[in-house]
Amino acid sequence: xxxxxxxxxxxxxxxxxxxxxxxxxxxxxxxxxxxxxxxxxxxxxxxxxxxxxxxxxxxxxxxxxxxxxxxxxxxxxxxxxxxxxxxxxxxxxxxxxxxxxxxxxxxxxxxxxxxxxxxxxxxxxxxxxxxxxxxxxxxxxxxxxxxxxxxxxxxxxxxxxxxxxxxxxxxxxxxxxxxxxxxxxxxxxxxxxxxxxxxxxxxxxxxxxxxxxxxxxxxxxxxxxxxxxxxxxxxxxxxxxxxxxxxxxxxxxxxxxxxxxxxxxxxxxxxxxxxxxxxxxxxxxxxxxxxxxxxxxxxxxxxxxxxxxxxxxxxxxxxxxxxxxxxxxxxxxxxxxxxxx
Amino acid sequence: xxxxxxxxxxxxxxxxxxxxxxxxxxxxxxxxxxxxxxxxxxxxxxxxxxxxxxxxxxxxxxxxxxxxxxxxxxxxxxxxxxxxxxxxxxxxxxxxxxxxxxxxxxxxxxxxxxxxxxxxxxxxxxxxxxxxxxxxxxxxxxxxxxxxxxxxxxxxxxxxxxxxxxxxxxxxxxxxxxxxxxxxxxxxxxxxxxxxxxxxxxxxxxxxxxxxxxxxxxxxxxxxxxxxxxxxxxxxxxxxxxxxxxxxxxxxxxxxxxxxxxxxxxxxxxxxxxxxxxxxxxxxxxxxxxxxxxxxxxxxxxxxxxxxxxxxxxxxxxxxxxxxxxxxxxxxxxxxxxxxxxxxxxxxxxxxxxxxxxxxxxxxxxxxxxxxxxxxxxxxxxxxxxxxxxxxxxxxxxxxxxxxxxxxxxxxxxxxxxxxxxxxxxxxxxxxxxxxxxxxxxxxxxxxxxxxx
Numbered sequence: 001x002x003x004x005x006x007x008x009x010x011x012x013x014x015x016x017x018x019x020x021x022x023x024x025x026x027x028x029x030x031x032x033x034x035x036x037x038x039x040x041x042x043x044x045x046x047x048x049x050x051x052x053x054x055x056x057x058x059x060x061x062x063x064x065x066x067x068x069x070x071x072x073x074x075x076x077x078x079x080x081x082x083x084x085x086x087x088x089x090x091x092x093x094x095x096x097x098x099x100x101x102x103x104x105x106x107x108x109x110x111x112x113x114x115x116x117x118x119x120x121x122x123x124x125x126x127x128x129x130x131x132x133x134x135x136x137x138x139x140x141x142x143x144x145x146x147x148x149x150x151x152x153x154x155x156x157x158x159x160x161x162x163x164x165x166x167x168x169x170x171x172x173x174x175x176x177x178x179x180x181x182x183x184x185x186x187x188x189x190x191x192x193x194x195x196x197x198x199x200x201x202x203x204x205x206x207x208x209x210x211x212x213x214x215x216x217x218x219x220x221x222x223x224x225x226x227x228x229x230x231x232x233x234x235x236x237x238x239x240x241x242x243x244x245x246x247x248x249x250x251x252x253x254x255x256x257x258x259x260x261x262x263x264x265x266x267x268x269x270x271x272x273x274x275x276x277x278x279x280x281x282x283x284x285x286x287x288x289x290x291x292x293x294x295x296x297x298x299x300x301x302x303x304x305x306x307x308x309x310x311x312x313x314x315x316x317x318x319x320x321x322x323x324x325x326x327x328x329x330x331x332x333x334x335x336x337x338x339x340x341x
Numbered sequence: 342x343x344x345x346x347x348x349x350x351x352x353x354x355x356x357x358x359x360x361x362x363x364x365x366x367x368x369x370x371x372x373x374x375x376x377x378x379x380x381x382x383x384x385x386x387x388x389x390x391x392x393x394x395x396x397x398x399x400x401x402x403x404x405x406x407x408x409x410x411x412x413x414x415x416x417x418x419x420x421x422x423x424x425x426x427x428x429x430x431x432x433x434x435x436x437x438x439x440x441x442x443x444x445x446x447x448x449x450x451x452x453x454x455x456x457x458x459x460x461x462x463x464x465x466x467x468x469x470x471x472x473x474x475x476x477x478x479x480x481x482x483x484x485x486x487x488x489x490x491x492x493x494x495x496x497x498x499x500x501x502x503x504x505x506x507x508x509x510x511x512x513x514x515x516x517x518x519x520x521x522x523x524x525x526x527x528x529x530x531x532x533x534x535x536x537x538x539x540x541x542x543x544x545x546x547x548x549x550x551x552x553x554x555x556x557x558x559x560x561x562x563x564x565x566x567x568x569x570x571x572x573x574x575x576x577x578x579x580x581x582x583x584x585x586x587x588x589x590x591x592x593x594x595x596x597x598x599x600x601x602x603x604x605x606x607x608x609x610x611x612x613x614x615x616x617x618x619x620x621x622x623x624x625x626x627x628x629x630x631x632x633x634x635x636x637x638x639x640x641x642x643x644x645x646x647x648x649x650x651x652x653x654x655x656x657x658x659x660x661x662x663x664x665x666x667x668x669x670x671x672x673x674x675x676x677x678x679x680x681x682x683x684x685x686x687x688x689x690x691x692x693x694x695x696x697x698x699x700x701x702x703x704x705x706x707x708x709x710x711x712x713x714x715x716x717x718x719x720x721x722x723x724x725x726x727x728x729x730x731x732x733x734x735x736x737x738x739x740x741x742x743x744x745x746x747x748x749x750x751x752x753x754x755x756x757x758x759x760x761x762x763x764x765x766x767x768x769x770x771x772x773x774x775x776x777x778x779x780x781x782x783x784x785x786x787x788x789x790x791x792x793x794x
Contacts, residue, residue: 052451053452053456054451056407056447056451057447057448057451059407059408059411060407060443060447062411063410063414063415063440063443066415067414067433070418070425070428070429071429071433071434071436071437072433074425074428077418077422077426078422078426079422081419081420081738082739083740084419085420085738085740085742085743086746088419089746092408092412095408095412096757098408099404099405099408100405102404103404103405104401104404104760104764107397107401107768108767109771148739301429301430301433302503304508305429305434305506308433308434308508308509309433309437312434312437312438312441315438316438320448323444323445323448323471327448327452330452330456331455
């Protein structure tokens with residue numbers, strides 16, 4: 001395997017991990033806001049119990065994606081940075097508001113609910129905006145004049161493809177978070193919250209699939225090359241749909257104890273579904289990082305920097321592996337944390 | 342304003358905002374670590390309460406530090422794409438490793454805060470140690486990139502094309518050690534003096550119980566000892582930093598001191614304004630020969646003046662004032678902390694109210710010192726982004742819309758500064774230390790750092 005290929009696979013893997021973590025994080029913030037206003041259910045508190053220890057870690061993954069892109073594909077960053085100044089700045093502002101208001105809400109019982117609305121709503125918008133980077137990378141919205149890339153922001157706003165991408169980002173975020181929280185509340189033994197999140201997931205599942213299909217076939221003419229590439233890689237997408245069907249029905253299975261649905265299987269299958277789709281999409285996107293201006297080969301960093309980075313990744317994994325294990329055990333596994341009132 | 346100035350203004354404002362929270366994010370965990378250690382050595386519950394309450398404040402500060410750090414990191418790519426193209430090829434490793442340090446801090450921060458009741462005492466100290474380690478390592482790694490911008494190594498740049506990359510040489514650039522030590526020690530110092538300020542303020546309030554005064558005195562003493570030691574170390578290391586400038590960035594040192602003509606026995610100018618017309622510092626105090634002595638430990642040391650360089654490559658001359666403010670604040674802090682310690686523990690007298698008032702100012706003074714120090718170091722490198730390699734105007738973005746974004750970001754920063762201060766005040770007002778000190782009252786879940794509903 002060539003070094004640029006290895007590098008783009010690493011970046012893509014990190015992007016995939018962040019898109020899952022980020023969807024669950026921002027989605028959980030939204031569900032925490034929705035259910036936090038009602039005293040009848042514990043579902044909001046449960047979402048916040050998951051968020052409190054995890055949001056910082058998730059946020060770090062966002063920076064990790066950017067830094068990985070800078071290290072492995074500095075020319076892509078230089079080009080995207082110029083073109084995406086406006087949309088990414090908006091994401092940054094929302095992110096700042098979201099995180100700080102979430103922490104404010106934790107610190108103030110009296111105004112907690114109002115502050116939570118701000119963080120819930122801003123958080124809801126972020127993944128949708130981040131997904132908007134995808135259609136931009138597919139061509140049709142960036143022009144390079146005198147070596148300076150510029151984004152046709154108005155044209156982007158007016159295009160159908162942006163809105164289908166946004167719809168896909170939003171529905172995915174809410175769906176993944178609902179599924180995850182269904183599993184988390186099941187693990188916590190909170191049956192009332194589990195039923196709420198399971199119901200939300202059952203509603204949202206078909207929406208994600210619907211948006212995935214209309215997003216793919218609603219590309220602008222300049223981006224039609226990727227539709228053809230997706231058709232060439234259709235096997236991955238067929239696997240993905242099969243995983244969806246399997247996971248979705250797992251929500252309807254009966255359990256030995258009589259309760260409805262097996263959320264652990266459903267959530268795992270849906271992660272597999274998104275993984276298959278990401279592999280298929282990633283393969284279709286090759287060889288371009290930004291169509292038609294920059295390929296993976298052209299954007300690749302210096303080979304000696306690349307090797308130094310790989311060493312840094314290995315050392316980082318060795319140090320952080322045990323820390324992640326401890327973290328997982330304490331917050332996602334320990335019944336004393338999960339079952340507290 | 343042109344694009345380059347706007348890009349610098351936007352990035353500079355974001356840094357100025359972030360550096361407040363980042364510095365406290367490095368400094369406070371060290372204080373928490375000391376408090377935890379004191380608790381285990383002395384078995385004095387006051388230290389446990391101090392650690393817990395500082396951690397709560399730290400958790401709120403981190404809520405702003407993390408997203409504002411994300412902003413600064415991403416904004417570099419947005420505003421200085423030309424710079425990032427070189428960074429990515431030459432000095433990507435510290436940025437990458439910084440993320441590992443950041444993750445380490447975030448993981449153990451959550452463990453320390455949200456799993457405290459499930460950890461053994463030893464594991465508690467280990468977690469807070471890793472929080473402090475992660476925060477300090479982040480600071481060193483980011484400073485590494487900053488040091489490399491001042492003394493770039495490990496690559497050649499010919500017609501904008503990067504070649505002969507040596508990532509190791511880039512990481513260990515000559516100014517790394519002095520700069521990183523300076524950043525770390527000044528951050529620890531700031532964390533300690535912010536604690537000193539708060540404790541002194543609490544001790545000034547009348548009508549406190551003896552127990553509360555005892556509690557706040559512990560806090561004051563711990564802060565004074567750490568702050569005093571670190572402010573002294575920061576000053577000594579600052580001297581090494583000046584010598585580093587003399588070697589590697591002579592025009593920055595010349596502008597910092599308002600020195601125009603190259604000379605031995607160069608004088609040290611304190612205050613005043615550097616005037617390019619007359620070629621001297623107006624209205625300042627001159628100490629003959631002192632600059633030569635500082636730069637090379639001998640009065641015969643020849644210090645280069647600004648006139649050696651074309652005027653368009655001079656750093657802005659106002660950095661002389663920034664440099665003075667930073668140095669004077671450093672000296673004042675050493676005097677304040679050692680003065681208070683001697684007064685209290687050698688002369689064995691209680692601190693007078695005016696003395697406490699002076700100590701209240703130490704936290705704000707430290708932060709002003711940090712801000713002026715960073716602005717001095719970054720604007721002192723102008724017009725270069727990468728010293729003698731890349732001009733800022735070649736690094737900055739060529740996109741428009743910067744004015745709008747500048748207004749937007751500055752607005753958000755101002756709002757968040759007020760809101761964060763308000764939330765901190767509100768929280769600690771609702772959960773006063775007296776509540777936790779009173780053993781009759783059980784410590785409720787929501788009073789500590791456990792923040793979920």
